[in-house]
Amino acid sequence: MNAYQACFSKLDRAALIPFFVIGDPSYDVSAELVKAAIDAGADILELGIPFSDPVADGPTIQKADLRALKAGMTPARAIEFIREITAYKPIPIGLLVYYNLLVQYGVNRFFEDFKQAGGTSVLVADLSIDDADEIIPSARRVGLETVFMATPNTPDGRLRFISEKTTGFIYAVSLLGTTGERAALSQTVRPFLSRLKRLTDKPICVGFGISSPEHAFEVAQAGADGVIIGSRIVKFIEENPENPARIKENITRFIRDVLDKLPPQSPKSRPSS
Amino acid sequence: MKHKGRFGPFGGYYVPEVLIPALEEIESAFEQFRNDRRFLQELNTLFTDYAGRPTPLYHARRFSEVTGFPVYLKREDLLHGGAHKINNALGQGLLARYMGKSKLIAETGAGQHGLATAIVGALLGMETKIFMGFTDVARQNVNVRKMRLLGAEVIAVEGGTGTLKDAINEAFRYWTAHVEDTFYLFGTAGGPHPYPTIVRHFQSPIGQEARRQCLEKTGRLPDIVTACVGGGSNAIGIFSAFLDDPQVRLVGVEGGGKGLQTTQHCATLCRGRVGILHGARTYLLQDENGQIRDTECISAGLDYPGVGPEHAHLKETGRAEYVSVEDEEVLDTFFLFSKTEGILPALESTHALAWLCQQKGILPPETIVIANLSGRGDKDIDIVEHHRPLASRSL
Numbered sequence: 272m273n274a275y276q277a278c279f280s281k282l283d284r285a286a287l288i289p290f291f292v293i294g295d296p297s298y299d300v301s302a303e304l305v306k307a308a309i310d311a312g313a314d315i316l317e318l319g320i321p322f323s324d325p326v327a328d329g330p331t332i333q334k335a336d337l338r339a340l341k342a343g344m345t346p347a348r349a350i351e352f353i354r355e356i357t358a359y360k361p362i363p364i365g366l367l368v369y370y371n372l373l374v375q376y377g378v379n380r381f382f383e384d385f386k387q388a389g390g391t392s393v394l395v396a397d398l399s400i401d402d403a404d405e406i407i408p409s410a411r412r413v414g415l416e417t418v419f420m421a422t423p424n425t426p427d428g429r430l431r432f433i434s435e436k437t438t439g440f441i442y443a444v445s446l447l448g449t450t451g452e453r454a455a456l457s458q459t460v461r462p463f464l465s466r467l468k469r470l471t472d473k474p475i476c477v478g479f480g481i482s483s484p485e486h487a488f489e490v491a492q493a494g495a496d497g498v499i500i501g502s503r504i505v506k507f508i509e510e511n512p513e514n515p516a517r518i519k520e521n522i523t524r525f526i527r528d529v530l531d532k533l534p535p536q537s538p539k540s541r542p543s544s
Numbered sequence: 545m546k547h548k549g550r551f552g553p554f555g556g557y558y559v560p561e562v563l564i565p566a567l568e569e570i571e572s573a574f575e576q577f578r579n580d581r582r583f584l585q586e587l588n589t590l591f592t593d594y595a596g597r598p599t600p601l602y603h604a605r606r607f608s609e610v611t612g613f614p615v616y617l618k619r620e621d622l623l624h625g626g627a628h629k630i631n632n633a634l635g636q637g638l639l640a641r642y643m644g645k646s647k648l649i650a651e652t653g654a655g656q657h658g659l660a661t662a663i664v665g666a667l668l669g670m671e672t673k674i675f676m677g678f679t680d681v682a683r684q685n686v687n688v689r690k691m692r693l694l695g696a697e698v699i700a701v702e703g704g705t706g707t708l709k710d711a712i713n714e715a716f717r718y719w720t721a722h723v724e725d726t727f728y729l730f731g732t733a734g735g736p737h738p739y740p741t742i743v744r745h746f747q748s749p750i751g752q753e754a755r756r757q758c759l760e761k762t763g764r765l766p767d768i769v770t771a772c773v774g775g776g777s778n779a780i781g782i783f784s785a786f787l788d789d790p791q792v793r794l795v796g797v798e799g800g801g802k803g804l805q806t807t808q809h810c811a812t813l814c815r816g817r818v819g820i821l822h823g824a825r826t827y828l829l830q831d832e833n834g835q836i837r838d839t840e841c842i843s844a845g846l847d848y849p850g851v852g853p854e855h856a857h858l859k860e861t862g863r864a865e866y867v868s869v870e871d872e873e874v875l876d877t878f879f880l881f882s883k884t885e886g887i888l889p890a891l892e893s894t895h896a897l898a899w900l901c902q903q904k905g906i907l908p909p910e911t912i913v914i915a916n917l918s919g920r921g922d923k924d925i926d927i928v929e930h931h932r933p934l935a936s937r938s939l
Binding site: 322323324325326327328329333337340345346347370371372374375376396397398399400401402419420421422424425426429433444446447448449 | 545556557558559560561562564565703704709713716717720721722723724817819820821822823828830832833834835836
């Protein structure tokens with residue numbers, strides 16, 4: 272059983288997965304905030320290495336990437352950061368990275384270092400399933416799970432293909448668009464989730480545009496195994512750049528509010544892949 | 545996707561999953577219509593009656609006296625819109641209409657591709673949005689005003705250095721959210737498959753005409769074909785017809801900015817390392833960690849840290865060579881060329897002319913050169929005057 276299966280199978284609700292850009296707004300504050308999220312009850316972490324040209328991200332995460340880069344974050348330091356987090360408390364960590372950073376570091380070497388630091392899975396934002404074999408052998412070799420995105424416009428055949436290549440969870444993108452807060456949950460989520468569930472028995476975590484405890488509730492109610500909340504969390508950093516204590520307080524409160532809202536679900540025992 | 549879109553190890557389509565269906569749709573429409581009789585007839589009529597094809601191949605006699613060998617100019621500057629960009633914009637715009645799309649988006653650096661897309665949007669009655677970095681909006685203001693007059697919406701993109709790279713990022717983001725009714729009219733021979741192939745296809749008349757015209761005028765093929773390279777669409781357009789003529793030297797000229805020893809240039813093939821950006825594996829200007837570097841160049845149209853993947857392949861195989869010239873040389877050549885030929889060349893195209901000036905005394909006098917004059921320089925007057933105020937000019 273991999274770290275995600277272990278996590279999903281012990282929960283009686285959807286997993287809460289906050290997203291942070293590593294090193295935003297600085298290495299130390301970022302580490303403090305991630306630890307606070309763990310203390311508040313996060314089940315899994317989704318962490319991103321900042322990139323100069325994040326085409327899949329909306330304005331909030333673009334700004335976070337810039338803050339982190341300005342504060343000196345690099346892929347090598349990101350590995351150190353992950354080591355520090357997993358030493359604080361063992362927790363499954365999914366990494367979100369743009370492909371060029373991996374290629375420059377060396378895919379094999381990066382995966383070895385990330386696994387060794389305690390990482391669980393990798394998702395390459397700009398590597399589609401068609402080229403997934405550029406990274407899958409390296410991931411398998413060191414025992415990292417692979418996560419791929421599925422979007423509402425992905426046809427059925429391709430969703431099955433994505434499911435086959437996935438060992439961690441399927442990252443279901445709730446809408447056609449980039450990351451970012453939205454006032455309302457996209458209408459496409461429910462039909463998309465039921466289509467996905469017909470086609471795969473892999474765990475499904477939903478992200479993009481989930482901005483409130485109510486959104487999280489709706490997505491969990493629709494059957495998601497996990498709820499990924501990115502821009503709303505990152506926004507707390509943007510809103511109080513000079514006040515880490517306030518950010519920490521806001522993130523803690525928000526995570527608790529979401530956890531309170533998540534409806535009970537029967538624990539999942541997923542077939543191992 | 546039917547094809548991988550590779551040029552040797554370069555190219556591909558490294559994009560978020562959400563864009564794959566849109567790229568597949570464009571690939572299959574392109575395959576369907578590229579040889580469709582009705583499509584070709586309509587496109588050829590637009591090329592001849594609307595855009596002004598074929599463009600002349602002109603023997604620039606006075607400039608040739610300066611270089612010491614005959615230089616023939618492929619006059620893409622005479623096309624409607626003032627640059628080669630209209631070829632690709634008409635081709636892709638028509639393709640979009642055949643696909644039933646009602647909206648166009650495009651990125652632009654110098655504004656020439658944005659202008660060409662705005663022209664085509666107006667011509668075909670399609671709603672058009674142009675993404676342009678804030679720096680470029682300021683330095684290419686005339687083109688911004690033209691685009692708006694043509695009915696396009698120009699969106700000034702914040703972020704990064706506000707140049708072409710940032711405009712492409714934002715256009716991709718917008719497309720991600722509007723992929724169902726919007727066609728992304730990509731301007732350069734880069735980006736994810738199928739764009740590098742599509743852009744080369746619609747720009748290939750430049751090379752086909754130039755090859756034929758050179759044979760007619762001189763009785764033989766040129767010894768050298770040269771063009772400026774930013775993303776590389778005008779260069780691939782003219783190179784493509786000569787790829788199977790091994791005796792013809794192909795020379796791409798990149799923006800050397802303040803010099804290759806500085807970081808203020810955009811000479812991607814001369815100084816870059818292979819990586820992945822905007823959907824393609826290609827040469828990139830990047831730091832040791834893979835963060836994309838800011839570039840700087842007097843010519844907005846070349847100011848880009850990547851390059852079309854086919855150029856990366858042509859460099860790797862040695863079929864084409866890539867060099868660079870610096871801003872100051874470009875300015876010198878701009879003034880010289882304007883006064884000797886009575887043509888204001890675009891600063892982009894002037895890079896190729898500046899390289900030819902450097903070849904004075906190096907290339908034998910019987911060398912026949914074709915330079916792609918990819919655009920006219922009216923848009924650059926403010927920049928030129930800013931860098932070289934009238935009083936300080938020696939020429």
